[in-house]
Amino acid sequence: EAGVVQSPRYKIIEKKQPVAFWCNPISGHNTLYWYLQNLGQGPELLIRYENEEAVDDSQLPKDRFSAERLKGVDSTLKIQPAELGDSAVYLCASSLSRSGRSSYNEQFFGPGTRLTVL
Amino acid sequence: GENVEQHPSTLSVQEGDSAVIKCTYSDSASNYFPWYKQELGKGPQLIIDIRSNVGEKKDQRIAVTLNKTAKHFSLHITETQPEDSAVYFCAATRYSSASKIIFGSGTRLSIRP
Numbered sequence: 458e459a460g461v462v463q464s465p466r467y468k469i470i471e472k473k474q475p476v477a478f479w480c481n482p483i484s485g486h487n488t489l490y491w492y493l494q495n496l497g498q499g500p501e502l503l504i505r506y507e508n509e510e511a512v513d514d515s516q517l518p519k520d521r522f523s524a525e526r527l528k529g530v531d532s533t534l535k536i537q538p539a540e541l542g543d544s545a546v547y548l549c550a551s552s553l554s555r556s557g558r559s560s561y562n563e564q565f566f567g568p569g570t571r572l573t574v575l
Numbered sequence: 576g577e578n579v580e581q582h583p584s585t586l587s588v589q590e591g592d593s594a595v596i597k598c599t600y601s602d603s604a605s606n607y608f609p610w611y612k613q614e615l616g617k618g619p620q621l622i623i624d625i626r627s628n629v630g631e632k633k634d635q636r637i638a639v640t641l642n643k644t645a646k647h648f649s650l651h652i653t654e655t656q657p658e659d660s661a662v663y664f665c666a667a668t669r670y671s672s673a674s675k676i677i678f679g680s681g682t683r684l685s686i687r688p
Contacts, residue, residue, distance in 0.1 A: 497681065499579075502675050550618070564676070569618055
């Protein structure tokens with residue numbers, strides 16, 4: 458079974474330019490997450506989708522970041538305009554969440570996109 | 576909100592020796608503590624987890640312990656091997672599909688041959 462797919466794996470851009478990252482979750486996984494991982498730090502949640510609905514975007518800097526998951530499958534995270542401080546790894550993860558069940562649903566992470574802003 | 580602190584940030588051990596990574600958490604409502612391993616160029620991968628109603632859990636060479644009173648939990652790797660070299664993250668959350676995972680800052684483990 459294929460894991461979480463992310464592209465591109467690496468991206469170098471100049472500041473003030475736009476950039477977009479794409480994620481395809483594990484087939485059948487209804488929950489999708491975008492994380493930011495700064496160098497030497499653990500991942501921090503940016504946004505979580507349940508199907509096509511963004512249910513937790515409290516940590517997403519909405520002035521420059523946007524995300525979409527139009528058909529409830531793959532997702533795109535965009536930054537416009539990028540700033541020097543946005544240089545980091547952007548991780549996508551997915552899980553299978555079952556409604557009405559109190560349980561932890563294991564998140565499976567993709568390899569990430571390493572963004573360098575010059 | 577939850578805050579997870581992890582120590583040490585780097586750890587180097589001789590192959591065959593044991594490695595211990597320690598974490599503390601702040602939110603007494605957290606009841607689920609997963610550990611992740613991240614190899615170079617890959618995303619984090621769940622390697623073991625523990626719930627707050629259990630004090631210890633073991634899976635082959637890795638074990639986790641939890642002291643709920645002190646809000647401490649630890650990862651123990653015995654008989655370390657070269658393939659154990661990676662960055663390890665502890666995390667804390669509530670055992671609910673809607674809860675956010677809070678990660679520690681990571682420990683870079685190096686195994687010396």
